[in-house]
Amino acid sequence: MLGSSRLVCLLVLLLECCLWVAAKRDFYAVLGVDRSASKKDIKKAYREQSRKYHPDKNPGDKNAEQKFVELAEAYEALSDDEKRRLYDQYGEEGLKGSGKQFHNPFDIFSQFGGFGGGSFGQRAERRGPSIVMPLDITLEELFRGVEIEVEINKQIICPICRGSGAKSHEHVKTCHSCGGHGVKIMRQQLAPGFVQQVQVTCDVCGGRGKIVQSKCAACAGEKVKRGSSQMTVQVERGMGDGQSIVFEGEADQSPDQRAGDVKFTLRQRPHPVFTRKGDNLYMTQAITLKEALLGFEKKVAHLDGKDLPIARKTVTQPGFVQTIKGQGMPKFGFPSERGDLFVEYSVVFPTTLTAEQQKLAAKLFEK
Ligand SMILES: [Zn+2]
Ligand SMILES: [Zn+2]
Known part of the structure; x- marks a missing residue:
């Protein structure tokens, strides 16, 4: 009899002990990362560790x-x-209270692959x-696409306390004055016998x-500090002046709200040779009178740095526009397709003619 009650006692003690361990476990220690670890570090640590402890590799090993x-x-x-913020501020309790529950751990692998995500609740x-x-940005960069590293100075959530302002989440306690509700009920006497209850912060x-x-x-304890973040802006082939590239949630961070977006708006610098529409x-290409009359073969330096041959075999009028198919800008989203290049010719006349040249020209246009 005595034995069995002792056993029950021991079981209760064990159970409590388990609960205590469960409540106090530190997710950072579980993954073996620092409290200031970046998302990348966390992902890396998880990948390495989960590979090591994967049930396929440890058949029958309950631990x-x-x-x-x-x-x-x-x-x-x-x-x-969002979950990390809640965890840092309130521990595992914070995650339970918000109705953010854990998924099947085997599902988590499906989260790798795409970025984005984070849309819950x-x-x-x-x-x-x-x-x-x-x-x-230059027209050349819009033509071939480019990656631009940009460093922006912004407000960041303190990487040490992760926005709680506390030394650790054990130093965050429920307010004794309001019992953690954030509000208190006050009784106000409006007139003798009339009492109104009001809710105050x-x-x-x-x-x-x-x-x-x-x-x-x-x-x-400020929860935030000044910091910078490095961003890689991917300018794709064929993007245009005024087009925006948006980084969601990368603006100033604040523990009480979701960060706004950082929006880069492309501004194309004028190009000395090409105009884009x-x-x-x-x-515009200048040619000599001789070239205008007899034809020519020339090379134009294109935006990709390659020489583009242009040629005329007959008379070219001043202002004539030659269309060169498929030599325009790459189409945004379909860079294998391209627009056209339009070359407008201007003719440079000689300033004077020698007596000899005058005679020859006169003969040329006799008929
Ligand atoms: Zn801090
Ligand atoms: Zn309070």
Whole structure:
């Protein structure tokens, strides 16, 4: 009898112990990364570790299976900006409260491949302002496509406390004054016998429901700091002046809202030779009177740096426009197709003729 009650006691103790361990486990430690680890580092760590503990590699090993599931849970929480923010601020509790549940760890592999993602739950969330930046670009770059590295200075969520402002999430406590609700009910006496209840924002926690006991040293509890981010702007072949390239959620970060977008607007610098209209290119070519009368073969330096041959075999009138098919700009989205090149000719006349030349010209045009 005594034995069995002891056993129950021990079981309860064990269970509590398990719960305690579950609540306190650190996803960063599970993945073996630093609290300031980038998304890339987290992905890399998860890939390496999950490969090691994959059940296919460890058949029948319950510990490996447990570790594998734990890795997936840690990765799921830390790979998503919103979930990571919640985890950093409130620990695993924060993830449960928000109804963001873990998926089957085996599904998580399907998340690799595309980027994007991150669209779950609430639609009408607060978004920060977008940053619009002009990006000067040459016609040559629009012709062949280019990758431009841009560094922007912006407000970032403190990489050490991940926006909680606290030393760690254990230093974030529920506000005792409002019980974590962020609001308090106050009773106001309007007149003798008439009492109205009003809801007011908690003055102790400022409506957050949480109190930071020990501030993060890196941001002095401000949650954000100035930082920069490196972006690779992919200008695709055939893009045009005024076209925008958008980086979603890359503007100033703030712990209370989703970051706005960074929008680069292309601004094409004027080109000394070519003018662009849609997918077509226009240029003017000067030829001599002799070339205008007798024809010519020439080479024009194109935007890809190659020489493009142009030729006429008959008389070319001043202002004549020659169409060269398929030598315009690549079409955006279908760069194998191209617009046309239009060459307008201007004729340069000799300023004087010698007596000899006059005689010959007179003879030439006699009939
Ligand atoms: Zn901080
Ligand atoms: Zn409060």
